[in-house]
Amino acid sequence: MDYRIKSFEEYQETYQRSVEQPEEFWAGIAENFTWRKKWDQVLDWNFEEPKVKWFVNGKLNITENCLDRHLATRGNKLALIWEPNDPKERFIRFTYRELHEKVCQMANILKRNGVKKGDRVCIYMPMIPELAFSVLACARIGAVHSVIFAGFSHTAMADRINDAEAKVVLTSDGLNRGPKQIPVKRVVDEALETCPTVEKVVVVDRVGWAVNMVEGRDVWYHEELQHVDKNCPAEEMDSEDLLFILYTSGSTGKPKGVVHTCGGYMVNTDYTFRNVFQYEESDIYWCTADIGWVTGHSYLLYGPLLSGATTLLFEGVPSFPDAGRFWQVIDKFGVNIFYTAPTAIRSLMASGLDHVLSYSLDSLKVLGSVGEPINEEAWHWYHIHVGKERCPVVDTWWQTETGGIMLSSLANVTPTKPGHAAFPLPGVQPILIDQAGEEITENEQEGYLCMKFPWPGMIRTTYGDHERCRQSYFSAYKNLYFTGDGAKRDANGLWRIIGRVDDVINVSGHRFGTAEIENAINQNKHIVESAVVGYPHDVKGQGIYAFVVCGDEAPQSPEHLRAEVIETVVDQIGKIAKPDKIQIVSGLPKTRSGKIMRRILRKVAEGETSNLGDTSTLLDPPIVDEIIKGAL
Structure with missing residues (x-):
């Protein structure tokens, strides 16, 4: 079923309905997925403990919804395109059927190395296809994945492994980033000197280096492949079983493990992906985020695959071999929807227009921005020179903790305004609060951005420390989720994010x-x-x-x-x-x-x-x- 909103009037009606009857609204979206057992109750919640449960007692596996359910109708459709760091190296394409096989093989490798439902698996890998296989393989067998950005140090990595008490680490020998090659396995080895829970390390051969392999602990991915088959039944999961932990910095020194669960996250990412980007069946979609960040989880992997989309995975950086690389990739694959960060846009602005003008970019239909509010100068440059003034720019606001996009225009559907995240998505109930904790109802006022009602993709806890979750997000204002951001509504009710109000940079x-x-x-x-x-x-x-x-x-x-x-x-x-x-x-x-x-x-x-x-x-x-x- 296509549940994309097609007009501003329909947005206003849908939004109103989603606020008046949120449980009926989200249940209607959830009906479109494959459930092994339907839920007994749509929502059970309070923001005091906090306790949030969506689709209570529903049974499913998210990978059956990302992969298996597409095989009959989209088995030969491209699911994943991998573009390597070096443009001279050959790209790789995977159909939904091929991706399904690769995920099953990786899942069987995990099982062969002792991983069971509920075990935590840390993934520290470059942006290679095996990273995508690894994430989905964990979800397939009910293991909890914790992806660590492969630019973090061994100390930061060890902190995250130990907090999650991970049993297995998935990594590679090295990685290519621009003109450099970086020794990934060496960082893992240093981290594991202080990580007693890790029993196995699976290593992907990416750069062909001879690396230290600890006997009894380390195995090569390509050797393990010889011992597994291409079929792995998906584990039945409860809607509220853990799907992943993703570590984010808080205002204390210790990173906190944000927990997302299976059912609500699935429904939320699919719905937001389809509506914000107005994804259509034949579109080629590219999110430039690393899977080590939440954007890569929600809008490079899960959201697009749940929607049956073709998603592009890029190993490189925007400036290598020159500052035209993004635009070259867009033309090469005919990318229709492009989602990147203001940082990338500003750095490419500084490189001059020649690099952009060398490419046609005529396949583009929608441009997106993520990670921080996009400043007006960058917005106009992006809109004029990349989108040729014909592509809407969706300026998306959300967080690791929200799981999916919360405030954004919907491409070609709702009004946009440079520097503004525009409107809340259906099912999202934002509220402005003053310093005394009172709601600010009038427009053109500034305040603290809070949410007054749960949404399916929201944080459930911080791993191993629920009190920290309560203190961080639910203690500042009674019965509200506090985002930590300041915001303002303009005269027409369009939202603008001002920035962090806590000690976070x-x-x-x-x-x-x-x-x-x-x-x-x-x-x-x-x-x-x-x-x-x-x-x-x-x-x-x-x-x-x-x-x-x-x-x-x-x-x-x-x-x-x-x-x-x-x-x-x-x-x-x-x-x-x-x-x-x-x-x-x-x-x-x-x-x-x-x-x-x-x-x-x-x-x-x-x-x-x-x-x-x-x-x-x-x-x-x-x-x-x-x-x-x-x-x-």
Whole structure:
């Protein structure tokens, strides 16, 4: 059944119905899937514990809905196109039938290596087809997948493996990223020195390197393939059984494992994919996100495959071999729907128009933006030069915790406005709250963005620590889910996201808790204290500005210290979190109770020091002038 909304009037009617009768609305969507047993109750919830259960006691397997149910009608349709990092290397195409076989083989390899329903499997792999097979294979046999972005350090990886108590790790020998080759297996080996729960490691041969293989623990994927067949029955799962854990940074140093479950996530991702992008049967769809992030989970794999779409998986980067690579791939495969991040758009803007004008891009119908609000300059550049002013730009707002898109225009259906995420999707009930916790009902007002009613794809818990889930999302305002973002509605009710209101920095669409970065910086022997804030960055959206206080033992030089700090952060978290600016200061602005006034540091980092407010109540007011004088 096609449940795409076709007009603004239909959107308004559907939205109204979804708010007045949310259970009937979502049950109607859920009827379109393959269930082994239908649910007894659509929804059971409260936001106090919090407890949220959708399609209670429903039985299913998400991969039967991604793969098996398409075989009769779409068995020979392209499911997955893989484009390698090097344009000279041959791309690979998989039909739905072929993808089904590959997933079954990988599932049988997992079973052969001791994985059972409920076991956690960590996947640390480049963007190769085996990454997609691995994710779906876990879901097929009821194992819980935890994908770790293959740019994270061994320390960050070990934290995630240990928190999930993973039994098996899936990885590769190395990876290709632009002109570089990176040793992936070596990072895994370092991580596993402190991961006692891991029993097996399956290694994909991607770059042909001889790597260290630990006897009894490590096996080669290509050798394991010789021992398994192409059929693996799908495990029956409860709607609320765990599907995956995905780690995201919070405002404390320890990453939190966001948990999504099978039934609700399935219904949510399919519905949002079809409607936001207005996907049609013959479309070629490309989401550039890494599967290590939630966008890759929901809108590269699950959403498109649930909808029977053809989805493109890209190993490379937008700048290799030159800044025309995205546009070359779009023309090569006739991509119709293109979904990428503002960071990528801004970096390609900086490379000049020649790279874009070299390609026709006439296959494009819809452009999407994800990861952070897209600034107006980038929006116009994208719309004019990539979309040739004929493709709508859907500026999607959502989070790892929401599982799927929450606020967005629907392509060619609802109004768009540069810099605005536009309207809530049917079934999503956003609310603006003021500092006192009261609802702001009038438009052209700013407030905190909350949700007042559950939606099927939402977070269920944080793995192994439900109290942390309650504290992070449900404790700020009674009976509301707090997104951590500020927002504003314009005169016509279109929503605009202003940004994070907590101590989280959004770098290139990826969130890092300030505490996480500060913990890494403070491991340097010369540094006694640090404070990290975000500041506007032309390409990344937000850059990382670190203020560091040194102890008695002076470093060799400021440059040497900065190099050491960057090395530590890269080692502890990964390159994506390295500070852009590091200012050495003699102290930090603190209240008399010892709280660091990050608001002041943020103003300094942004270069807006004319309006710092009253600093006389600080423990050491002159420190502010000193920090301003030394600002980078």
